[in-house]
Amino acid sequence: MTEKALIVGGGIGGLAAALACVRAGVEVDLFERAAEFSEVGAGIQLGPNVTAVLHVWGLKDVLASVAAFPERLQVRSASSGAELGVLALGSVAQARYGFPYATIHRADLHALLLTALQSQTGVRLYAGSAAAGFAQHDDGVTLQMADGREAHGELLVGADGLWSAVRQQLLHDGKPLATGHLAYRALVPQSSLPERMRSQQVTAWLGPRLHVVQYPVRRGDWLNVVAIVQGRMVGEVESWDHSANAAELQRLMAATCAPLQGLIHAIEQWRLWPLSIRLPMRGAHEQAQGRVALLGDAAHPMLPYLAQGAGMALEDAAELGRVLTRDGATRPVARSRDLPALLNQYAQRRWQRNARVQARAIRNGKIFHATGPMRWGRDAAMKLLGESLLDLPWLYGGSSL
Secondary structure (H helix, E strand, O other), X not given: XXXXXXEEOOOHHHHHHHHHHHHOOOEEEEEOOOOOOOOOOOEEEEOHXXXXXXXXXXOHHHHHHHOEOOOEEEEEEOOOOOEEEEEEOHHHHHHHHOOOOEEEEHHHHHXXXXXXXXXXXXXXXXXXXXXXXXXXXXXXXXXXXXXOOEEEEOEEEEOOOOOOHHHHHHHOOOOOEEEEEEEEEEEEEHHHOOHHHOOOOEEEEEEOOEEEEEEEEOOOOEEEEEEEEEOOOOOOHHHOOOEOOHHHHHHHOOOOOHHHHHHHHHOOOOEEEEEEEOOOOOOHHHOEEOOEEEOHHHOOOOOOOOXXXXXXXXXXXXXXXXXXXXXXXXXXXXXXHHHHHHHHHHXXXXXXXXXXXXXXXXXXXXXXXXXHHHHHHHHHHHHHHHHHHHOOHHHHOOOOO
């Protein structure tokens, strides 16, 4: 007998969970509601705590073939263009933490995880399969699909994102909270930009009630740009039209410095997302109950102001794999009986770190968008203590710290 994990959600978190489970000797049935396994969006930053997971999983070389590895992170004033602070990345981050700092297109990370998973045995992937509900039993879980099918396994992982149906049945805690922050995202070939606008570093522009982040992806050939502004959301988030008006963003950036305005004006196509969150986790019960575990945005959606949304999903998956890979890994029957206790261990080891990252991201949003005296204090502190403020050993050193 080999246990089976039922995983709902075929995004980055779901694929990572599936890979961690199969590496631990657990069979996987993965269900994705979309008609095909793919990923939309723009870039992702992967701190050393995250690239460490990919390296341990044997994905170092494939990561290197698609990612960029910036040498520095620079913070600039969106109003004046002045440099406020710098953090060395590249070889410095590698030496300090043992793993690199990478930037990657979201679709490239999804593709490398999918390819790695497809090379494993004991994995079945089902696209076009929407989950409708689940039932826990003493010896397993039954997953009901929207088309009437059922799937049976020994554990269920909800990795179905911000609007997680698994979470709703498990926690009954309502919809995510709208933040009033709107994210304009774009990806452009660096070759299409004037030389002065091309960049191989991470740059964060901080301004009153807005900020912009840019960094290279796809081995540096493309530039990812995200502009986040405070604004009013019209309509329901679930039915949001992601097409964006470039002229509206240009208007919102009218008070920023010339170099930043130039970059914004050079990009014609943007996609728009309203940002929603949940409050920081309050206990292990929000990460797992019984034979059901939550992972990634289904458990702890967070603002992107610490660049760790995907990172925490990968850390979750790695920890799930660790608790399943114990002495009982060679005794599947015993491990199946112990799964609720193992998932509780997973939750206990993850929820506080996830809550800390959620809270820090919320705090960063207030600092990034500061006005008045708070903004002046931020800029002064950044100029004086730049590297010590930007480096985060508690985060980049891994989840064991």
